[in-house]
Amino acid sequence: MANRVRKAVLPVAGLGTRLLPATKSIPKEMITVVDRPLIQYAVDEAREAGIEELIFVTGRGKSALVDYFDHAYELEATLKAKGKSLDVLAPSNVTFGEVVTVRQQQPLGLGHAVWCARHIVGDEPFAVLLPDELMFGTPNCLAQMMRAYDRVGGNIVAALEVPASETHKYGVIDPGPSDGRLTQIRGMVEKPAAGTAPSNLMLPGRYILQPEVMRQLDAQETGAGGEIQLTDAMARLIGTQPFHAFLFDGARYDCGSAEGFVIANIAMAMEREDVGPAVREFIARL
Numbered sequence: 001m002a003n004r005v006r007k008a009v010l011p012v013a014g015l016g017t018r019l020l021p022a023t024k025s026i027p028k029e030m031i032t033v034v035d036r037p038l039i040q041y042a043v044d045e046a047r048e049a050g051i052e053e054l055i056f057v058t059g060r061g062k063s064a065l066v067d068y069f070d071h072a073y074e075l076e077a078t079l080k081a082k083g084k085s086l087d088v089l090a091p092s093n094v095t096f097g098e099v100v101t102v103r104q105q106q107p108l109g110l111g112h113a114v115w116c117a118r119h120i121v122g123d124e125p126f127a128v129l130l131p132d133e134l135m136f137g138t139p140n141c142l143a144q145m146m147r148a149y150d151r152v153g154g155n156i157v158a159a160l161e162v163p164a165s166e167t168h169k170y171g172v173i174d175p176g177p178s179d180g181r182l183t184q185i186r187g188m189v190e191k192p193a194a195g196t197a198p199s200n201l202m203l204p205g206r207y208i209l210q211p212e213v214m215r216q217l218d219a220q221e222t223g224a225g226g227e228i229q230l231t232d233a234m235a236r237l238i239g240t241q242p243f244h245a246f247l248f249d250g251a252r253y254d255c256g257s258a259e260g261f262v263i264a265n266i267a268m269a270m271e272r273e274d275v276g277p278a279v280r281e282f283i284a285r286l
Ligand code: G1P
Pocket: 110, 130, 133, 169, 170, 171, 172, 190, 202, 203, 204, 205, 229, 230, 231
């Protein structure tokens, strides 16, 4: 029986330069998809998958994210006084100690961001969710991965097919034998040069990892783009621990760019029971 995954690391220190000017004064994770900030989707996904402790790796200018998951006394008092329901705030309320933050003082890469959480993660398996990647499915992506983890343990990363022309933008796996949605991983490479990717299965930012990956990150070795890459640290564990890719059954919206945000808004709005009908009607008219 694999050790239970209770903690999730959410790297949220990025500057969001692809979303300027919006991100000049608000974190990209606070930009909305329909009526809730992007971070809410990742937090909902983690909680639904059974995560009990959310570790935000933040940076300068990201305080709005932490405030969002706090009580807003004036707002609550005003809503109450007006006889309005507080239910709308429920998803943003957390229990005492459920959110922990640590700062990444320098943008040294995703691997470095995850490593900044090493003392909080301690010696247990943990999940990583990249909030820019909005994953939509039932059950959600991490929940699907948790089910697989209960069967095989070790390390599991989500994987999705992309056209070969896009593999240079992502971490890409070298797949081995498959069993249903699980594929053994033989290797992985971060941002392979065009034409050199071992497959067209990219890493969309959902991981279940064993704490040993932190020991790999201790080395602080740099890789693609001169950054400390999580993909490189994971690659070094292959062969020493079980390592699988999980082919996610659902949709992925890349909210790292303006185009991705607009697409996510349209898609997620169309799914919603409340705003969906009006949005669908408008789009059909367009
Ligand atoms: C990061 C990871 C990469 C992954 C991608 C998903 O890259 O390093 O392996 O495929 O997120 O969005 P970044 O987008 O930070 O360059």
